[in-house]
Amino acid sequence: MAAIGAQVQKTGTGDALARARQRAALLPDLLVEARRILNTVNTGWHGRRKSGVGESFWQFRPYTEGEAISRIDWRRSARDDRTYIRDQEWEAAHTVWLWADPSPSMLFKSEQAQASKESRALVMILALAELLSRSGERIGFPGVTDPTSARNGAERLATSLAHAGNLSAKPDLSRIKRFSEVVLVSDFLDPVDETIATLEKLAHSGARAHLIEVYDPAEEDFPYRRRTEFVDPETGSSLTFGRAEDYADGYRRLFFARRAALSDFCKRIGWSYTTNRTDRLASEALVSVHMNMTANVGYQGGAS
Numbered sequence: 001m002a003a004i005g006a007q008v009q010k011t012g013t014g015d016a017l018a019r020a021r022q023r024a025a026l027l028p029d030l031l032v033e034a035r036r037i038l039n040t041v042n043t044g045w046h047g048r049r050k051s052g053v054g055e056s057f058w059q060f061r062p063y064t065e066g067e068a069i070s071r072i073d074w075r076r077s078a079r080d081d082r083t084y085i086r087d088q089e090w091e092a093a094h095t096v097w098l099w100a101d102p103s104p105s106m107l108f109k110s111e112q113a114q115a116s117k118e119s120r121a122l123v124m125i126l127a128l129a130e131l132l133s134r135s136g137e138r139i140g141f142p143g144v145t146d147p148t149s150a151r152n153g154a155e156r157l158a159t160s161l162a163h164a165g166n167l168s169a170k171p172d173l174s175r176i177k178r179f180s181e182v183v184l185v186s187d188f189l190d191p192v193d194e195t196i197a198t199l200e201k202l203a204h205s206g207a208r209a210h211l212i213e214v215y216d217p218a219e220e221d222f223p224y225r226r227r228t229e230f231v232d233p234e235t236g237s238s239l240t241f242g243r244a245e246d247y248a249d250g251y252r253r254l255f256f257a258r259r260a261a262l263s264d265f266c267k268r269i270g271w272s273y274t275t276n277r278t279d280r281l282a283s284e285a286l287v288s289v290h291m292n293m294t295a296n297v298g299y300q301g302g303a304s
Helices: 014-040 117-134 153-162 192-204 215-220 244-268 282-294
Strands: 049-062 085-089 095-102 138-140 145-148 181-186 206-214 228-231 238-241 272-277
Touching: 014 117, 014 153, 014 282, 049 095, 049 192, 085 145, 095 117, 095 145, 117 138, 117 153, 117 181, 117 206, 138 153, 145 153, 192 206, 192 244, 206 215, 206 282, 215 244, 238 244, 244 272, 272 282
Parallel strands: 095 138, 095 181, 181 206, 206 272
Antiparallel strands: 049 085, 138 145, 228 238
């Protein structure tokens, strides 16, 4: 996904084959790391929830023409200019789609970070795959694997990703059906209106999503001073500032406004938004996601 602000490292996009080989080389070590992290968070992981006949709240989702008027939640709909359906839930194993952003901006890693954003995103996806598959869930990766139930879910997913070749910079939402859950791990640096348009399509499908924003400390802190060249890893275009520190406040306002807009969108419809900074532990975000997938909560800023 393209950055709202220029990235601060020259990361060449390369060709699709080179990117695929780089990802494949990372995956064995990332699988080991995912299992290590799993041992720190796998305490009482419970069965998943699925929408259906029941009395407990599942999510709000936009009304689609043709649905029964009786299913509209008028109180929730009165809070803005949209009409919302209130879905209920029942306890059952079901489908969870896992997706990690493969775009060039995810390769960024500053000196303050423990790992690149891509490595952190893949570790969290693999750890979730292992956790969910041990609970009997059907897990899939949009555009790579169909949902399957297997005890070695993380290993199967890692193998599929290693042989996937070029991956789309955006998740393929066409096969995601109602009552599924979706975990999207990305830096979410596309223009906010584009990201929300994608999320609205997902909401209309009846799925419930959990977003994990992975970000580098330099992207939040903007520690740059004096003459600095910024290079966009998506397009290769560059921008040079004579005094980078003069732009720090404006950059931070844009950075946090983007995050606030996305987290507010998720909160309105019963989705979750978790953040994870790459100089912090991945397990912090996984604990928050665990809580989010077993309860209705919104933005979990404590995972940043």
